[in-house]
Amino acid sequence: MTRQRLPVVLSAAAVLIAVLGATPNGFASLKGVARVALFAKNAGKVGGIGASKKPKAGKLLPLGRNGKFPASVLPVGLQGPPGREGARGPAGPAGPQGAGGLGPKGNRGATGPSGPRGATGAQGVVGPPGGFGLLNLARAGVTKYTVSAGGAHSSSAAGADGFPLVAVFDGSSNALKVVHCNDSACSTATSTTVDATVANVGRYPSVTIGSDGLGLVSYLDATNDNLKVAHCTNLACTAYTRAIVVSSGTVADDYTSVTVGVDGFGLISYVDNGNLRVAHCSDVPCSAVTTNPVDATAVGYSSIAIGADGLPLVSYLDNANGDLQVAHCADAACAASTTTAYDTGNNTGFYTSLTIGSDGLGLVSYRDASASSLRVAHCDNVACSAATLSTVDANGIEGEYSAITLGVDGLSVISYYDGNGAKQDLKVAHCANVACTSSSFVTVDTTGNVGWSTSITVGSDGLPFVSYRDVDNGLVRGLHCPNVFCVARLRRR
DSSP, X not given: OOTTTHHHHHHHHHHHHHHHHHXXXXXXXXXXHHHHHHHHHTTTEETTEEBOSSOOTTOBOOOOTXXXXXXXXXXXXXXXXXXXXOOOOOOOOOOOOOOOOSSXXXXXXXXXXXXXXXXXXXXXXXXXXXXXXXXXXXXXXXXXEEEESSOSOEEEEEOTTSSEEEEEEETTTTEEEEEEESSTTOSSEEEEEEEOSSTTEEEEEXXXXXXXXXXXXXXXXXXXXXXXXXXXXSTTOSXXXXXXXXXXXXXXXXXXXXXXXXTSOEEEXXXXXXXXXXXXXXXXXXXXXXXXXXXXXXXXXXXXXXXXXXXXXXXXXETTTTEEEEEEESSTTOSSEEEEEXXXXXXXEEEEEEEXXXXXXXXXXXXXXXXXXXXXXXXXXXXXXXXXXXXXXXXXXXXXXXXXXXXXXXXEEEEEEEOSTTOOEEEEEEESSTTOXXXXXXXXXXXXXXXXXXXXXXXXXXXXXXXXXXXXXXXXXXXXOSSTTOOTTXXXX
16 A cells, blocks of 8 residues: 555545444444443452452452462461470581681680599509609618518519519528518518429529519529529519429529510520520510520629610629620520620629619629629620729628619619628618719628628619628518618718
């Protein structure tokens, strides 16, 4: 259709509408149209009010499928009182820690109350005694008590309770006894016969404290020429076990010496058929041993200790040459060793006793029989391949039955027998330096023939304790020093 014909068409449509409206049929048609329009305008209404699916002012809201109005259009009723809080549910897993805030750190909160005390644990092994004043100077005298009414050889060590534990060969009954002192001076004690299985058993005992804190004693069965060991099963050694650890039948009637190695097992030096050997225990009670040769020449008077390198050192007399010897073991069981001779004059090295000084080096007390003197060898190195020799006492027949230990002042103290003429006394020497190149000594018992088979230890009071033989009365005594010098009535101004 063109723009020129559009006005013509509109004009014709207007004429037709005018004609139809002027006729009756036309009015009738218009009337019918009006009725349909009014109905359409009221469709979807109730009383003229329309409906809406959403709440609106002036509109009806249809019911939901459940036949009820939505809860959102119902009026809110009065809120009832809150119910009781239910049981707390288990805590959920902790979430990841958030990033730290930028603010300053708050003050520490108050410490909460202590929790309930737990059950008491089992008691551990008694530790070593604590520290003491170095000199323990007191204006007191030495004290002497009978340790065993029948006794010859003895050996002393400080027990786990700090009181002396003394192994005694009772010559009157030919039995091994162990005496547990009830105080540092051994004024009272408990004595237990540990071995009386055969005649003449318990000779040359040596006692140490095992890694379990209980006594371990090496000794001889002189009837069968065997080496035996007794292990205490309580602190006082009123209960014990025994074992024959070397049954060669050729163990010599000579000194035994026992210590504890770095593996916690005992080590025993002894003489078998004239040869020096070391027995290494297989367990703490020493129910069995392995033995290794150290020196195949004629030897005696052995003493053993553990050096600063954790390896055994053994001092002894080379009887064939009359020399002092020291063996340094190459392993814990002493399966291999090197030996060095010292003081190679004539007749030296009797009654050796070995300890480890505060410098970690070996220190040996011994008798020089040719010079009738007590001497000390201080090892110059851990292996003791060289040593410095010093004389402690040379006033006569000195140095028999010597025993050495380390005092609480870090200096060694030595007990020994002075058999010079009619003296026959017990003496104690105190080293003035670690190497014992100078020293002092004092006579501590002069009542008859005393001072044989000495043994020395330091108790929990830090003071020396000496066990020794009183020959005239056939017993073992215990002497308690009042200070590290063992000098009675010592006083400083």
